[in-house]
Amino acid sequence: MRMAVIGAGSWGTTMASLVAERSDVALWARRPDLAEAINGGENPDYLPGVALPPMRATSDLAEALDGAEAVLLAVPSHGLRSVLEAAPPIPVDIPILSLTKGIEQGSGMRMTEVIRDVLPEHRTAAIGVLSGPNLAKEIVAGEPAATVVALRDLAVAEVLQRAIMTRRFRVYTNNDVIGAEICGALKNVMAIAAGMITGMQFGLNTSAMFVTRALAEMARLGMRLGSNPLTFGGLAGLGDLVATSMSPLSRNHSVGARLGAGETIEEILATSAQVAEGVKTTPPVLALAEREGVEMPIAEEVGRVLRGESTPLESVERLMTREAQSEGHGIIEP
C-alpha cells in the first residue's frame, strides 16, 4: 500500500515508521532541511537518536500525496486547514485519517469536520480518526501499545487496520468517528482536572473517581452529538485519559498539578514555553456543552479555576456536594 503521512512531528514520524513496515511511505515535513534529515535516517528535531526505517520524506506536499492510497494527517490542530487547502486534489474515495487531537480554534470544529469543510466532495465514510493512548516516545521505543481506527466504512477501516498493525502496536476498528474525536479533544481538559487532584495530594480513590466521572460527562456530550457511549470506555476515551491523567510528562497534567499545588494560571503561563492544549480547549468545550444543553460539572470547574474564579479545593467541594444522582444519568435511559 502507498501511504502519505502529512506532518513530521514526533507522532507523524512515529506513525510513518510503523507503517513503513508494510507500506511504501511518503512523509511530508514542512521544512526541507527536516525532510532531508529524515531521508538520512533520523528526525533530529522531534525524535533525536531514533533510527528510522527507510521512507521517502519530502517538503513538497504534491510529491508526498502523489499516488497515495491513504492519507494520515498528523499536523497540529491549528495547521490542519491551511495544509489541506495548500494540497493538490486528493482522490475523493481514498481514506483520510486524522491523527490530531483537538478542536479548531474559532470554528470549534472537530478535525474531521475541518477535513470535510475543506474537501466537501470527499467520501464522508472514508474520513476517520486514529486515536488512543499513544505517547510517541514509548511507541517508537517498541513498547506494546494499541490504538483505534474509527471510520464509518468498516471495510476501509479493516484495510487500514491491517496496514498499520505491527507486533507491538495493535489496531482496533470502531465505526464511531465522532466519539473517538470527542474523546481526543476532551481528554486534555480532563487531564488538567486529574493533575489538580494530584497537586492537591489526594490519593488513588479520588483520582479514580475523577477519571470515571470525567468519562461519564465526556460520554454525555458525545451521546448528544450522536456517538456511542461505549466508545468512551475504549482506547480513544478511557485508554487515552488514563495514560494522560497519570503521566507526569503530560503538559495538561502538569498545569493541573501546579494549579492544585496553589499556583495561579498567570504564574504557570509565565513560566511555560507552550500553552497546554487543554487550557485552549476548555472554553470551546464549555461553549459546546452549553449549546448542547449537556451538564459537564468537572469541565466547568476546570474553566472556573482557569479563569481564577475558584480554587481547586473549592471546585472539589462543589463537585462533591452536587445533588445525588444515578451513575448513568444522561447516558442510560432511566
Place this chain on the structure above:
Amino acid sequence: MRMAVIGAGSWGTTMASLVAERSDVALWARRPDLAEAINGGENPDYLPGVALPPMRATSDLAEALDGAEAVLLAVPSHGLRSVLEAAPPIPVDIPILSLTKGIEQGSGMRMTEVIRDVLPEHRTAAIGVLSGPNLAKEIVAGEPAATVVALRDLAVAEVLQRAIMTRRFRVYTNNDVIGAEICGALKNVMAIAAGMITGMQFGLNTSAMFVTRALAEMARLGMRLGSNPLTFGGLAGLGDLVATSMSPLSRNHSVGARLGAGETIEEILATSAQVAEGVKTTPPVLALAEREGVEMPIAEEVGRVLRGESTPLESVERLMTREAQSEGHGIIEP
C-alpha cells in the same frame, strides 16, 4: 435510619463510621474484645489510630440486626455464607447490601447469589451491592471518593444513597447488580495483569491499553450474564480497576509486579502472609468464562502465568499478536 453493618474489618468499620453521620449504626464484630474496643472509639486491629464516631458495636449478631432497616454485609467472601446462616431471621423486604468483592470458592457464586441462596424468601430487588474505588484508609482519612449502590429497586437504592452519602463520599445509584459484582470479582484478576506490566517496566501506553482491554473482556463476560456493558465504565468497574491497578498497596498488583520482574508464583507465595484475592479468583473466573463461551484473553494469560505455563513477556507477545479485531467485539453488535 437504623443500620446494621456486619463485619468490623477496615472496610466495614469505615462504612459504619460514614453511615453513623446520619443513622443509628450497630456494627457486628466477630470477637467480643474488638467490639468492646470499637465501643471505646477505636478499631485497633484494622484502623489503628483512627477516632471513630459513636456507634454500637457488638459481637452478638441478633443484637446487631435487631430493628435494622438496612443491612450492610462486610465480611470476607469465604465467611459470608456462615454468618448469614448463623443470623436470626431478617425481615424479607429490608435492603441488604454486599460490600464484599469476590466469588465464593467452590460454588463460584457471586455474593448476592450467596445471600439469595441462604435467604431464598428475601425480596430479590432489595438485595444489592456497594462497590467502587474505595480504599478504606483513604476514605477514613476524609479524602474525596465515590461509590455505587447497585440494586434492582431504584427507590430503595435512592433511600440508601441518601443514608450513606456524605460531603466527602458520593454515592451513585445503578440498577445493574450483576455488572457491579462481576466488576468487583474480576478486577483483582486484572490487577495482577496490570502489576505484571509494571513489573516488566513498560510505560503508561501499555498500562492504559491493558486497563482498557481488561475492561472490554470484563464487559463481555458481564453482558453474557445479563449486565449492562456501561456499568463496566463506571465506578465499580473502571473506577475500581484504575485505583487497584495503579496502587502499589494492592496485594494483587504487587503479586503481578513480582511475576513481571521474574519471580515465580511459588517464590511469591512462600514469602506472602496472605494469598492475594486475584490468585484465588482466577481459576473460577476462567471456568465461568469457559462455561459461558466468552473469550477473556488477558485473564487466560494471568492463569497461564500463575500456573507457570508462560512467562509474563510470552503472555504479552501472545496478546499483542492476536487476530485483529473491532474494539467492541463481543459487546457492540456489528
